[in-house]
Amino acid sequence: MRWLLVLWDIDFTLVNAGGVGTRLYRMVFHDMFGTELPSAADMAGRTDRAIVLDTLARAGIPEPRKHLDQFLAKLAALAPTGRELAVQHSRALPGAAAALDALAAFAPGRDAPGRDAPGRDSADRDAPGRDAPGRDAPGRDGAGRRGPAPGRDGAGFTTANVRVVQSVLTGNVRRMAEIKLSAVGLDADLDLETGAYGDSHEIRSELVHLARGKAARKYGRGFAGTATVLVGDTPLDVAAARATGARAVAVATGGTSADKLAESGADVVLPDLTDTAAVLFAILGVP
Numbered sequence: 001m002r003w004l005l006v007l008w009d010i011d012f013t014l015v016n017a018g019g020v021g022t023r024l025y026r027m028v029f030h031d032m033f034g035t036e037l038p039s040a041a042d043m044a045g046r047t048d049r050a051i052v053l054d055t056l057a058r059a060g061i062p063e064p065r066k067h068l069d070q071f072l073a074k075l076a077a078l079a080p081t082g083r084e085l086a087v088q089h090s091r092a093l094p095g096a097a098a099a100l101d102a103l104a105a106f107a108p109g110r111d112a113p114g115r116d117a118p119g120r121d122s123a124d125r126d127a128p129g130r131d132a133p134g135r136d137a138p139g140r141d142g143a144g145r146r147g148p149a150p151g152r153d154g155a156g157f158t159t160a161n162v163r164v165v166q167s168v169l170t171g172n173v174r175r176m177a178e179i180k181l182s183a184v185g186l187d188a189d190l191d192l193e194t195g196a197y198g199d200s201h202e203i204r205s206e207l208v209h210l211a212r213g214k215a216a217r218k219y220g221r222g223f224a225g226t227a228t229v230l231v232g233d234t235p236l237d238v239a240a241a242r243a244t245g246a247r248a249v250a251v252a253t254g255g256t257s258a259d260k261l262a263e264s265g266a267d268v269v270l271p272d273l274t275d276t277a278a279v280l281f282a283i284l285g286v287p
Contacts, residue, residue, distance in 0.1 A: 099279045
């Protein structure tokens with residue numbers, strides 16, 4: 001059995017939050033310093049710890065690091081307001097819900113995907129060309145056991161022997177991450193306890209180590225190297241994967257073009273998440 005830890009970025013990968021983060025930054029800044037925030041620092045692909053430090057420095061606040069933890073705490077405390085704003089202004093990106101749902105079929109404890117799964121009618125299961133587990137499909141011997149088959153990777157892995165832990169690797173503080181996801185109904189299939197959040201470290205690649213450690217403790221197995229897959233929309237997401245030996249699946253749904261994401265070293269670049277089969281193939285590495 002091959003296990004994968006899939007770590008989703010949130011903003012502009014799964015969710016368009018409608019500027020909720022910037023609105024909350026402005027509220028916290030005004031509360032702490034009694035004046036309007038001139039401008040927030042660039043947020044794309046960065047952690048809240050890094051963004052807050054940069055934002056305070058740009059605003060001319062002396063010794064920004066002295067105010068960092070207080071700013072993050074106030075940001076988390078604005079969760080009720082953040083949820084109201086997220087419900088009003090946020091939306092799930094096209095294909096995000098279907099992608100999460102499709103990968104959830106591979107979650108630990110689930111039956112092998114493809115076995116009369118919910119949402120598949122009999123015509124779909126019986127469609128020509130489908131390798132339905134349990135039938136005399138290519139790669140199975142007469143007893144129905146799976147053997148080597150063309151088109152599968154060199155280790156003999158197929159979708160029937162993959163287990164996927166889905167979580168997040170996000171620059172948001174945890175409370176804001178939870179709010180953004182729940183506001184658009186994308187939290188059900190994610191193990192948020194295993195996630196890594198922007199209040200934990202300034203450097204995004206360090207969050208990969210944190211998430212791997214949490215997943216290893218919870219599931220009793222390691223997720224080193226390409227057993228971890230990062231899905232994100234910025235070169236910084238790709239860089240975090242490259243720095244930690246993880247695989248990088250990039251989606252051109254933020255402000256970075258597909259060409260730029262490819263140049264940054266992504267293993268796979270998708271235009272968006274609308275082709276669920278393409279998303280599964282990019283993440284799992286098998287059809």
